[in-house]
Amino acid sequence: MTFAQELAKRANAIRLATAPVEAVRAATFAIADTLGVALAGSSAPYLDGLASALGAAGNHGAASRIGRKGRYSALHAALLNGTAAHALDFDDCSVAMSGHPSAPVVAALLALAEEREASGGAVLEAYLAGVEVEMHLARAVMPHHYDKGWHPTATLGVFGAATASARLLGFDDDQLASTLAVAVSMASGIKSNFGSPVKPLHVGQAAFNGLLAAKTVAHGMTSNVAAFEHTYGFFEVFNGAGTFDPERALEGWDRFEILDPGIAVKQHPCCGSAHSAIDAALSIRKAWGRDVGDAIETIEIWTHERRLAHTNRSMPATGLEAKFSVQFLTAKALLDGMISLGDFDDERFMTPDVKALLPRVVAHSHQEKNEYLGRVRVVMKDGTVLEDSATTELGRNSFDLHASGELERKFLDCTRGHLGEAEARLLFSDILAVQDAPNWLPIIRAIANEKRV
Template structure:
């Protein structure tokens, strides 16, 4: 029996009527959070270029482009645009197991297909749970080597979550889903070398697009090698390498607790790379105790984060707002002097304020190899001799152990969506997401996301 078949059999065992209600509610929250950050990211200039290349205006389709001023596109093109928007601000939810962002490659798939095919919310929620379980369980057997090798798991594993979710939306049987996953093996990509550029969010759009593509061509009769994962030249051996993965771990425990429940989905509080959140939170602990620190009163700052995190966040001279999202130096300085990290901090025109610019040469970013890979420490030496130190261990966001409440998530959604929908309508749309039940039609809610302000 092929790995693709074994994985498909387990994925198809997930049924909305048998999963805990808590998992369904987490799915509703994931829909809202992903759409909210996509609405905030919908004005990214490279999305205009993407739409132009795809010629969306020349061939409008059935699926709403979130926050894109009333435009629609085909299922494939909408997945590409909405998926890219969902990761444009690096503010989407996270999974510690996956070492990436589970919902951004999957939510555009399930909501787009539900809109295009006139399917209810229950179908989309079941497909979301399936997609997230597939991508995170793949990560169980592939990380940390997969991540350390330089792959971007949100893309390279998220594409399988997207394909599995699309397979559920199309009611595939085991053979069809296995084929779609085998097709997807040849569609997986995403390199960490493009972190800090618009290509990183494009990875997510590509994963969503390719997941639907794999399901669509399978639906039309495409075949593939059902041993494409375990083949000598297959995904496991080429993307990881012999001896660096454990296929059995991926297939174990599907009759136990869902990944979406434990370790769960973490909601981001800070609109930047999750690998810097521990340093940010350590800095904010100092601010909570000492008050905001004036840049001209600081002598030196030292950060310590895990070597795996520092590898892509050691950016002492960020060149753009997007690059600054991946700079532990910039983010720590901003947290110490402003007391929070805001969406507006990364606007290219004025992201590098004079106080932060003056601090960047004073910051030393060091790596550690502690057992707690999420641990971050900050040490500040003031010019008057005082020393402030603190640390934090933030697993990319607020997860089950420190849950962000529905009200707090509403605040985040409104902050993200207000520019597109207006404050009142943003709040109404958020509440509509959290009120979704199995029979709720998705189409009317998606129509409210056009960004025309008439929700």
Template sequence: MKPSLFETMAGWTHGIGLSDVPEQAVDVAKRAVLDCVGVTVAGTRSPIAPVVDRYVADTGDGPATVIGHERRTAVETAAFANGSIGHALDYDDCTGSLGGHPSVVVLPAALAVAEARTATGAELLTAYVVGFEVAAKLGRATNFVHYERGWHPTATLGVFGATAAAAKLLGLDADGIATALAIAASTAAGMKANFGTATKPLQVGRAAQNGVFAARLAAMGATANVDAFEHDQGFGQLFNGPGGYHAERAVSTLGVWDLIDPGLTVKQYPCCSSTHGVADAAISLRDEVPAPAAIRRVDIWTHPRRLKHTNRPAVSTGLEAKFSVQYVAARALSTGQVGLGDFSGDAIRDPEVVSLMRKVHAEPMPADRWGSDHFPAEVTVTLDDGRTLRTRVERPRGNGPELALTDAELGRKFDDCCRSGGLSPDTTAAVRTVLGTLETVDDLQELLAPLRTPDASAAGWPR
């Protein structure tokens, strides 16, 4: 009998070791872990951090670190907290095959289990790689139907990556991993209707938590239907509908490393990736604009799939602003940048930006201009003096290996995130050094202890 998708994924997950992973993929994975840790530190000062803090405070002690907390908690709780905080700023990485954010759902699950199991850095890195690849392969099997139906793939598909990573660290055999994936199928949830609210990152944290939950239940002997993806009342049919999914696309690409192709998108801007092409385009035009007040009109075109959840002409919260091409364009044209401080309550009420937003008009890009990757953004700025400025960005910086941020740029982003989250320069440098040689680390406390204990020199740590 032909093995099911979950059985195939499980066999591959069980058999992979770090030595089987191409050096290029390992390097990308290490960059991803660095970036994810950085944005999670920054996320400890996000608006949802107090909500997560209160949730963690209501749970018992345990073996797993919540970044920014001195007290450790249960493994599943830590996965939830770090996943939620890591996604709070929408500054974490993406990959095209998943149609979402892989690291922020896979790494928190892996990190929590790895710490509880006293795993090495190499074991953590291996688990991250298999989790990333499993989530990406599920994306290949279901997108873009899945995405366009309104599901949030980071949560609904990312849960399988979190499960694979946790199961790998728990030492499950192939049958156990397949069972864990089938359990995870019954926990999958997350919708785009909640983009622009605190629930977007919270549903990602829940997916990380559910990945640990599914793997632990399988390890304890729970059963599940390993055909739960292809079953006529299974994941594919329920989430995508008849004819809307293709398991063979996942199976046939095992061994094609998604970490390499399409690769990783490391964000330059702390907002929805569907706005990044607009940000790049608007920033490139900024020097030609005499002053924001000289702008008469701004026209934007992006792919309909991307515009659908980022077309917000007015915003009332920083979270909404992260999903507004109008706000991102206005901010970029006003100041020539889009940074961590640009999504606070005061920033989104900046009179100059609010005035400029009223002049921004967004339209879905016609199909003949989509390009092969569906990433292009076009921005036209009409000035009061009659001049028209136009530009098109095919893909934003940071998107994939060809446009990857340099090591120096990634390092600056990490340092900025850690500074924003309250880490001292010395602690930041120490953590960055550990992450740079993660595969050689024997004791993960070298990484986690500095992230768990607030710096006395860091004023205003939000705990």
């Protein structure tokens, strides 16, 4: 068997009836979180321009656009909703994947589920298959894939979106293998565009391409099912000789990656690589016991060289760049005691206190084994030195967040401005109960800010 055929066989074996209850719950939490941040991200100013570029006026098709009324083709909806889901960089993360597993998968599934009026259980099952493919593939190519400059949320996310779409279409192993091979030619996304709107566009494109791969196979498209291991295939071209191990992707399918190492839900609406420094800064502020105000003389930050590579922006010029500036984010956490959705508005993000402090913030890299370790050292003007560290692996466990109520609070923060408090609470409850729903239409229409059906 080719690699694609082996991968397809494993992905098609995932069934809701035999999956651990905890895996199904984790999938439900992840979908809820993704839909919440997508609705919050649907106001990103570049999305309407993207819709115009696509010729997507919302006056045809069977799929909804999150946060906007109208009907779109499933492909256009997947692209627009995937971009919205990553617009705030607030969507969930995977340590194994070094990226965001849910956004490309959910965006593709949302569009196809509406087109086909799929049941809640069918969508959850397809979601599980999609994210398991992404995270198992990551084991074959990481960390070199990431270090080389690829954006795994997109380059691996396209296979998650393709798998999930194929599962919802009821593909057999051969059809799914062909879909994955088609998707090989559609993988894209490089880290040079981090800090710009192109990064969330990567995710929309992954959702679009994954769904397109499945739809073309449904209409008779064929492919080279050896597209992964071919001399000019995915592994050799994207990684290079000696930097990948396909067998690792085919191992461990008796357990679920969504549970171990799991999917982490973000608490801060910015790049996950800066979260450890933010959390250390918040701890320092708490230890200081009062408003730091003008008391700070200097700040030093240490994060892993792999994390600092794309967060070392000493003076960000836009709100989006600020999401990828560990200097800005650490200073903001110390000064305000939190990082909020409203901190990245282009007109207001560079407040006078942050602007005055940034020249005295220095970021260093470390090479310690724990690549999620962040350390912060603050010297106050009175000579007091405060130091702390944190290890935040791109977010926190969704089960802990649900138990504490933080998962719902985040969802409400992201959605109440669009839906109102009562509708946002009802929508959250509906998503958590979606496994038994006969179809997704009420949830999809609600998240699109339309009347429930």
